[in-house]
Amino acid sequence: MADFSRQYNKIRAEIQVALEAVCSRQHFILGEEVARLEEQIAAHCRAAFAVGCASGTDALWLALQAAGIGPGDRVLTTPFSFFATISSILRCGAQPVLADIDPRTFNVSPYASRAALLREPVRAILAVHLYGQCADWDALRSLQQQHGCILIEDAAQAFGAAWRGVPAGSLGDSATFSFYPTKNLSAYGDAGMVTTLHRDMAERMRMLRSHGMRQRYVHEELGWNSRLDTLQAAILLVKLRYIDEWNRQRQQCAARYDALFRKYILAEAGPYPQHGVVTPSVDPRGTHVFHQYVIRVNRRDELRSFLNQCGIGSEVYYPAPLHMQPALRSLGYAAGSLPESERAAREVLALPIFPELTEEEQMRVVEAIAKFFN
Numbered sequence: 575m576a577d578f579s580r581q582y583n584k585i586r587a588e589i590q591v592a593l594e595a596v597c598s599r600q601h602f603i604l605g606e607e608v609a610r611l612e613e614q615i616a617a618h619c620r621a622a623f624a625v626g627c628a629s630g631t632d633a634l635w636l637a638l639q640a641a642g643i644g645p646g647d648r649v650l651t652t653p654f655s656f657f658a659t660i661s662s663i664l665r666c667g668a669q670p671v672l673a674d675i676d677p678r679t680f681n682v683s684p685y686a687s688r689a690a691l692l693r694e695p696v697r698a699i700l701a702v703h704l705y706g707q708c709a710d711w712d713a714l715r716s717l718q719q720q721h722g723c724i725l726i727e728d729a730a731q732a733f734g735a736a737w738r739g740v741p742a743g744s745l746g747d748s749a750t751f752s753f754y755p756t757k758n759l760s761a762y763g764d765a766g767m768v769t770t771l772h773r774d775m776a777e778r779m780r781m782l783r784s785h786g787m788r789q790r791y792v793h794e795e796l797g798w799n800s801r802l803d804t805l806q807a808a809i810l811l812v813k814l815r816y817i818d819e820w821n822r823q824r825q826q827c828a829a830r831y832d833a834l835f836r837k838y839i840l841a842e843a844g845p846y847p848q849h850g851v852v853t854p855s856v857d858p859r860g861t862h863v864f865h866q867y868v869i870r871v872n873r874r875d876e877l878r879s880f881l882n883q884c885g886i887g888s889e890v891y892y893p894a895p896l897h898m899q900p901a902l903r904s905l906g907y908a909a910g911s912l913p914e915s916e917r918a919a920r921e922v923l924a925l926p927i928f929p930e931l932t933e934e935e936q937m938r939v940v941e942a943i944a945k946f947f948n
């Protein structure tokens with residue numbers, strides 16, 4: 575599915591210099607590199623502020639908590655995401671409201687969102703930029719204006735993505751990133767960040783990530799320990815120099831897959847494949863950074879085990895929509911209530927994509943898929 579050692583082999587020397595600098599200084603928590611990383615990521619995303627933390631999950635919790643979301647509040651989001659998108663809302667004591675996805679982009683549907691907001695008001699919309707593609711920000715912004723809610727981006731999969739040229743990270747009131755080792759910009763362990771346009775939210779998040787302290791041992795509110803390690807920040811500073819190039823390489827890989835699919839398999843237009851394959855659809859208003867290259871297929875599980883037999887990795891993100899997860903049954907969404915998310919969970923298949931993937935390897939993937947259908 576991915577070979578991360580190819581990337582490490584290229585940057586090994588720079589990483590080792592960066593790690594040595596931190597170890598020599600012996601300042602391991604929220605050190606100088608964390609401050610530099612926060613500055614550089616804010617600049618990269620054109621956000622006013624960035625606050626490092628321990629994971630993308632914590633970033634979500636911090637962003638919601640700093641926005642004052644709590645018991646009695648509702649937050650609109652998508653059921654087709656990683657678990658943390660919804661669990662962070664529940665951790666704040668708020669109630670998730672789920673809107674179905676657009677079957678073309680897998681992001682939250684503007685129509686379903688509008689319908690949900692007409693049924694019940696929400697304090698915030700938490701929109702996920704799934705697979706590296708921004709949610710329809712024109713529609714979400716107009717919903718925000720009509721309904722007066724806060725708009726938060728879960729940009730864990732979308733570092734470097736943009737909407738009408740505006741980077742993910744400065745589209746919403748705040749945005750959350752994960753630097754989990756498989757993400758486009760990744761650490762060598764857990765790490766996360768929140769970007770925001772608002773000084774007061776940034777200050778509150780800095781306090782919340784250190785047990786509600788601004789001044790040593792004065793705890794102004796209940797926070798958490800969610801600090802970013804200096805070593806992880808040092809690694810991320812090295813990788814940040816390459817991220818634009820790596821994202822371009824991912825886009826090239828995606829374009830090569832598109833061309834190979836056109837050549838070897840008749841990709842059907844439209845969201846519902848009867849047979850064959852539907853390749854990713856890219857909203858021309860956005861810039862997709864292909865955290866994943868996800869196709870739709872009818873006989874997904876059969877294809878996946880065939881690829882496996884051929885020695886080709888693939889993954890399913892995600893095999894169940896979140897309202898079908900055992901821990902979230904109590905939200906009360908029945909099977910069939912969010913049909914596009916449920917259909918996507920049955921049909922999606924993520925193919926290998928990473929900057930160092932070669933054309934020959936992609937050729938092998940598509941040939942194997944063609945063989946399966948023939």
Ligand SMILES: *Cc1c(COP(=O)(O)O)cnc(C)c1O
Pocket residue numbers: 629630631632655656658659702728730731751752753754764765766
């Ligand atoms: C990875 C991911 C998260 C969680 O990030 P962690 O760093 O693993 O806590 C949240 N939301 C989405 C959409 C993700 O892909």
